Each structure stands twice: as structure tokens, then as C-alpha cells.
Amino acid sequence: MQDYDIIIIGAGPAGCAAARTLARGGWNVGMFDKAHFPREKTCGDALIPDAHLALDKLELRERVEQLSYPTKALRLISFDGSEVSVRGRTAVTPRLKLDVLLLEAAQEVGAKFLPGHDFQSVKDEDGTNYIVEFTVDGGKIEVRAPWVLLATGANAAPIARAGLLERHDPSSFAVRQYVRNPRLAKDFNELVFIFDHTVRGGYGWIFPGPDGVFNIGIGYFGSAEKNSGLRRDYEQFITHQALAKDLMSDGVVVSPLKGAPLRTGLTGTRFAEGGLLATGECVGTTFPLTGEGIGKALETGVLAAETLLAYAAQGRAAVAAAHTASMSALKPKYDAYRKSELLLRWPWLANMLVRRAGRGEYMRNRLEALFNETADPANLFKLKTWVRILLK
Ligand SMILES: Cc1cc2nc3c(=O)[nH]c(=O)nc-3n(C[C@H](O)[C@H](O)[C@H](O)COP(=O)(O)OP(=O)(O)OC[C@H]3O[C@@H](n4cnc5c(N)ncnc54)[C@H](O)[C@@H]3O)c2cc1C
Structure with a gap:
């Protein structure tokens, strides 16, 4: 049986960020994913300021910038058409390429990557090691390590298999499609978030990517009250919302519409059980309200790795407690975003704010x-803030 210092399950942004950090710290890292890379991940592909901060920490920002379409701000368009541009370090990087870059960045410092491995179960061998079972090409293999990090994203099944699932349903769903439009791409240098009546309770986005290809989509990022009818709502969005209509008028659709679940709000999954930790979207690190999660997946992947590096010598209980504390410290931020979902449901409030x-x-x-x-x-x-908004 192959032995590692740590088995990381899932090679998305969270898994790769943890793998790079731990491998740099001298750990023998085995990272497993059910997919073969490059692989698609249904996403809006937008990197917001938190992603740039995490990429700085991983020393990968410049490399990622070479794959990205730079944007200088986020533009909010509200239900009544009013607009505001909010400055911040942003970019659009297709996940097909971003995730390969992150994976290679983990491998180049020594992490071993094993694709095509579908996680099945984890069991405590003897209080010191875990045995993790995967299916590969129809067969089964087992690997052993004292530490296991789950970073499998929004799907409930692997979280349940790890015994960490507290809530089965995802928080929300979103759909996206790629559309090439060189005309509109000229001078289009903002991430556009659109509050629109066709997507009431959620929002639509239009993000300009490399080569004149836009990522356009809609999602209900809140409390999952409206997860059905997304395709129908998307059709409404692209036929009625002015900017979306313009993009589609002479745009060429270059991918089918694809949807995926999201887990938001840092709820629904336990952070740790002994030496088994979870990080990234599988613990709900994607933001409510915006559905942005690449940055927080990277950030919490690094956080989990730093906890392991600092506390492993003190044993499982110390690591589990430190990991739970570092993730819980982020909770107030998520709760504030959750509250702000009112903006999606009360158009007058969003209009006034914008x-x-x-x-x-x-x-x-x-x-x-x-x-x-x-x-x-x-x-x-x-x-105090709202009184000022009302009086100004
Ligand atoms: C439509 C949509 C649009 C979005 N737009 C944006 C955006 O513009 N910007 C942004 O920041 N965020 C966006 N998000 C959120 C973002 O995609 C996630 O927050 C981010 O991918 C989470 O990273 P992660 O590493 O935790 O998980 P993931 O990226 O999901 O990676 C998980 C990995 O685990 C692997 N895996 C899963 N199950 C198993 C298993 N059983 N065995 C082995 N491996 C397994 C998967 O193959 C995958 O490689 C969007 C999400 C959706 C659905």
C-alpha cells in the first residue's frame, strides 16, 4: 500500500493551494482527483480581489495573469438600470486553464497527482493512520496517511462518504455559457453583475474572457429557494436584459449551457474529525450573495495547510481544534453576506444602493x-450606514 504524509482528495483551487503549501513545507503529498486534467469546472471564471491576494501568497499571480483577461472593476447594474463601477483587482481566467496551472504549481514543488481516482471511503486504521479507498478503472485501491484533507467542492456525495456532511442540499445552483463576440469585447474591461427581474432572488453576470469570449450566466446564490427553472430563466435573461441581448445579438455560442450546484455560507459540513479535515467549497466557502468562491477556496486551502504545518506535531485533536477555529473565524463575514441577500429580493433596496x-x-x-x-x-x-444612505 502506498503511504503519504497527507492524502488530499480533490485537485481544484482548494486542494492545489493546500498541496503546494504542504509540499513546500516538505510534506510527502498525494493528491487524488476523479477527473483527468485539463477538465471543465462550471464556473463564471472571475477572479476577485481575494483570489489575487491568495495567488500572491502562493507566488502564482504573475503566471495566472498571463492566462487572464484583465478587468479593472466590477460594474453593478440594478433592476431599474442604474449603474455603478466599483474598483478592485479583478480578472477573468477560464477554469480549464487556471486549474491546470494550479495543479502544475503543486506538482512542481513535489506533490504527486493521481487522476482518475474516485474517492469512496476513509477509515481510521489505528488512531495514527487513515486508509482511503478509491475506485480506479473499475478496480479499487487503498492508500494510507496520518492526515487526510477533503477538497471535493460542492457535491454532497464525497462529503457524506467522509462522514462530515451535515446538510445534503446545496445552497444554490447557477448556469453559464461561453459566447464569442469580438465587437462587444472591444473596450469591455469590467466584470458586470446584473440585478434583473428575470432572475429575481439571484443575479446574472457577463464577464469578458480572453479571445473575445464572454462567460455569461445566472444563478440563485442565496438560500436555494429557487433552484428549478434555471434554463428557462436564463432564456428570459438573454432575451430581455439589454446588455445580455446585445451580447447574444451577434455573438456566437461556443459552449452548451452548463449548470452546477454551490455550497455557500460556511455551513452544512463539519470542518474536521480528528486528522480528517475539510476545506474549500465542500465546507461552504463560496460567498452567499455573489457566488464567488475561487479566492476563498485558495485562501482556505492555504489556511488548512498552514494549520497542519503548525500543529501536526501536537496530534490530531490539536490540528482539528486549530482548523475549526481558523475556519470559524471567517464566519461573521459569511453571515454578513448572507444578510445582504436582501438586495436580491428587494429591488427598491438594490436600486437605492446602486x-x-x-x-x-x-x-x-x-x-x-x-x-x-x-x-x-x-x-x-x-x-448608521442606512440612515446616511437615505439622507444623502
Ligand atoms: C455556474 C457557477 C459560476 C461560478 N462563478 C464563479 C466566479 O465567477 N468566480 C468565483 O470565484 N467562483 C465562482 N463559482 C464558485 C467556484 O466555482 C467554486 O467556489 C470553486 O470552484 C471551489 O473550489 P474548490 O477547490 O473548493 O472545489 P472545485 O473547484 O469544485 O474542485 C473540486 C475537485 O474535487 C474533485 N472531486 C469531486 N468529487 C470527487 C471524488 N469523489 N473523488 C475524487 N475527486 C473528486 C473534482 O473533480 C474537482 O476537481 C461559480 C460556481 C458556479 C457553479
């Missing part, structure tokens, strides 16, 4: 601080 931010510095600065994570998101929901 109009005020478009007109004046005070509100725009607040949004910018929120987007760039330089201010506590809870501040946006203080009574």
Missing part, C-alpha cells in the same frame, strides 16, 4: 471596501 453609490463617494467607497475586503461587511448593514 443609485446612491453611482452618485456619491460615500456609498461607492463602502462598496469598494466590501469588495476588496478592507472593511468589515457587517458595517454595511449598520443602521
